[in-house]
Structures are given as C-alpha cells and as structure tokens.
Amino acid sequence: MKIQSRTLAFQGSWKSEGKAPPIIKNPKPANIERRAAILHLIREFFAGRGYLEVETPLRIPAPLPEAHIEVISSDGWVLQPSPELCMKRLLAVGHEKIFQICKCFRKAERGQRHLPEMTMLEWYAAGQTYNDLMTCCEELVRHIARGLGIGDRLSYQGLAIDLAAPWPRLTASDAFRRFASIPMERALAEGDFDEIMGIEIEPNLGQEHPLFLIDYPAEKASLARLKPGVSSVAERFELYIGGLEVCNGFSELNDAAEQRRRFEAEQEIIRNAGRAVHPLPEKFLEALAHLPPCAGNALGIDRLIMLFCDAATIDDVVAFTPEEL
Numbered sequence: 617m618k619i620q621s622r623t624l625a626f627q628g629s630w631k632s633e634g635k636a637p638p639i640i641k642n643p644k645p646a647n648i649e650r651r652a653a654i655l656h657l658i659r660e661f662f663a664g665r666g667y668l669e670v671e672t673p674l675r676i677p678a679p680l681p682e683a684h685i686e687v688i689s690s691d692g693w694v695l696q697p698s699p700e701l702c703m704k705r706l707l708a709v710g711h712e713k714i715f716q717i718c719k720c721f722r723k724a725e726r727g728q729r730h731l732p733e734m735t736m737l738e739w740y741a742a743g744q745t746y747n748d749l750m751t752c753c754e755e756l757v758r759h760i761a762r763g764l765g766i767g768d769r770l771s772y773q774g775l776a777i778d779l780a781a782p783w784p785r786l787t788a789s790d791a792f793r794r795f796a797s798i799p800m801e802r803a804l805a806e807g808d809f810d811e812i813m814g815i816e817i818e819p820n821l822g823q824e825h826p827l828f829l830i831d832y833p834a835e836k837a838s839l840a841r842l843k844p845g846v847s848s849v850a851e852r853f854e855l856y857i858g859g860l861e862v863c864n865g866f867s868e869l870n871d872a873a874e875q876r877r878r879f880e881a882e883q884e885i886i887r888n889a890g891r892a893v894h895p896l897p898e899k900f901l902e903a904l905a906h907l908p909p910c911a912g913n914a915l916g917i918d919r920l921i922m923l924f925c926d927a928a929t930i931d932d933v934v935a936f937t938p939e940e941l
Contacts, residue, residue, distance in 0.1 A: 621666045623663035623912060624642055637811055646800055646925075647932060648935060650764070650921065650924060650925055651933060653764065654760055654764070654921055655806075655917070657764075658667075658737060658756070658917075659663075659717075661755070661759045661760075661809055662715045666709055666713055667712070667713045667739060667741075668714050668715075669716065669717075670714045670715070670716050671718070672716065674692050674695060674718065674719060675684070675693050675695055675696070676694060676702070676897075677693050678894050678897040679696065679697055679894055680697070680698065680700060680839070680879075680897065681879050681883045681886060681893070681894065681896065682882060683885040683889070684810065685722055685848055686724055687721070687722070688723045688732070694894065697720055697721060697722050698736065699718050699898050700839070700914070703716060703909060703912070704740065704868070704903065704904070704912070705899070705900060705912055707907060707908070708903040708904070708908075712741065712742040712743070713741045714739065715737065715738065715740075716739075716740035716934060717735065717736070717917065718732055718736055718738075719734070719736070720733075720734055720735075720897055723731050723938050726895070726938070729860065729929075730812055731930055731937070731938070733938070734916060734918050735918055736914055736916060736917065737915040737916075737917050738912065738915070739752075740910055740911070740912040740913075741910060741911060741912075742909070744909050744911040745867045746830070746840075746852065746853050746865055747849065748797070748911060749828075749853070749865040749911045750785070750828050753828075753865070753911070753913065753915075754783055754826075756884070757779060757857075759861075760924065766924075767779075768780045770857070770924070771921065771926060772857070772858040772923050772926055773858060773928060774921065775824075776824075777823075777858055778779070779826065780825075783825055783826045783827060783828060784825055785827070785828045785829075785853075786830075788830070788832045789831070791821070791829055794819055795816055795817045796812050797812070797816060800833070804835065809836060818861060819859045820859070821859055822855075822856035822859060823859065826855060827856050828855055828856075829854045829855075830852070830853040831842065831843060831850070831851070832848060832850050832852040833848065833849065834847065834850045835854040836850070836852070837850030837851075837866060838879070838881075839875070839878075840852040840867060840869060841866070841868060842866040851867035855915075857923055860919055861916075862915060862916060863915035863916065864913070865913030866909065868910050868911060868912055869904075870904055870905075870907040870909065870910070872901050872904040875904055876901055879896055879901075880896075884896050905908035918930050918934060919934055
C-alpha cells in the first residue's frame, strides 16, 4: 500500500501543477507482471533442486574469445557477454550446483529478438552432461508453465505448442539434410553455416513441440567437450520453441591445453575480421585444470518471457529499450 500511495502522490503533483504527465512508454502491464512471476518461478525451481544462487562481476578484464560475439568496452575492461568465466571458476573451487540471473552485454545486437543488454540465466552442475541439461530444461519450462497456470499447452504467435515431455531431439547434420539448401559440410567449408542455420533451419524448429538441436560440429562449439568416439561432433545443444532459440548448453570442456588452443584459433578469426583482440582469460585457464566433469547452460530470459507472453518482439517484454533511455 505504501508503494501505491507514493505513486498516487507523484501523479497528483503534476496534475495539481497543471503539467502534462511524463512521456514514458508503458509496455503491457500484464507482461511486466508475468516477467516478475517467471523470475520468481525460475528461482523457486533451482532452489528446490539444491542449486546455489551466485553473483559475479558484470565488468571483467578479459572475455571469452568468441568470433561471433563482439564485446562492449568499459574503461579498459569489458562488460560481460556471459557470466561463464567466473561461474566456472566457482565450480572449480567446489560449488557443485550454481545458477545466476544477470545482465549480459553484446555490441551491435539489436532486432526483434535481440538487445545489446539482455537478461541471462546460466546454471552449471558437476557430474552432469548435456543430456542432463536437456532434461533440466524440460523440467524448468514445464515448471514455469504450471506456475503460470497454462499446463502443457503454450500458445505462441498462432502456434499451439505441446510442452509434454520428452521433447524431440534432432542432430545438426539431420537438420541440414531436412531443411537446408546445401549439405552441412559444404556450409562449413564455405563459411555459411550460421547464416543457413538462422535463415533456413531455425524458423522450422519447435513448431509443434519444443525441440533440442544437438551434436553441433566441433568447430561450432569452442567450449564444449567432444562426443566420445566422434571427434567431429561436440556435445552441444540449443533449445527451440516456436522457431525461437531459447538456450545454448553443453558438456563442458575441462582440458586447459585444448581450451587454450581453441581460444587462440578464435582470436585469429577475430583478428582477421579486423576487430580488437583481447588478452586470453588466464585465470580462467588456470582454474580449468581443477574443473570437474560438468555441464552448463545459458538461457535467454527475455526470449523465454516472449514465449509466455505471446510477444512478437523482445521490446514488448522489457521495461525500457535502448532507444528510450
């Protein structure tokens, strides 16, 4: 009641002075309320499974060198594109099950499904693989759906999506055979993998049921463990619901020497693209020697909220977009 009274008092001040109300874009109030409910349900889900909620710095000295992500500089350091570096260091010192909800930043990412400042959920668990993560994803999304009172049927942009588990899985190579205009091997050789994935494949995924796209080519998973016995494939997955990519998870690589080699290869790609190359995250590489077998997942909360609000654009589920600040 105190918050309501203060709000009314503020509104009364500009009315009594004969001034126009402040011009503030007001997203659908129901979306903002549902956003709060979803954040509560996420925390409830992980707390109920023994995960520790952690906080790590938003501003870091060196990011992961990822060719497809451009970072935002901050007084000689960078704003984190992901909390992965620090969270894995916590895992390496004995915190076996952790999660975090935080802000992440990526330069020049703006569109109907992208914001340069986004809200991310990441979680990690020792002793797990990407198969465990996929099961956890199913349980998390279904927990949210039950908490919101919608059961196993999600309506999104004219689609009726069945959330009943288990959700189907499709390998990246099979997705190319089914939906792409050229084979995956050719797309990789010609540097068109990501473009074809985004334009030809992704819109077809998760139309009737949420779908896990699994077993990416090794060169498209620089932080993931290779699939045992198949050196060309990494244990990586992405979850798609209604054609929308929701998360990216994998069985974690914990070989420091191999990780350094992959990082240096990513740095070379970044250098050849004419972008600034940041130093390698040496403290992370040192900690990697102590990282237990584990798996981790990064889930875009803004996109998840789009699904549960039946919102066509990411702008409809955040209080402010960059253009309004």
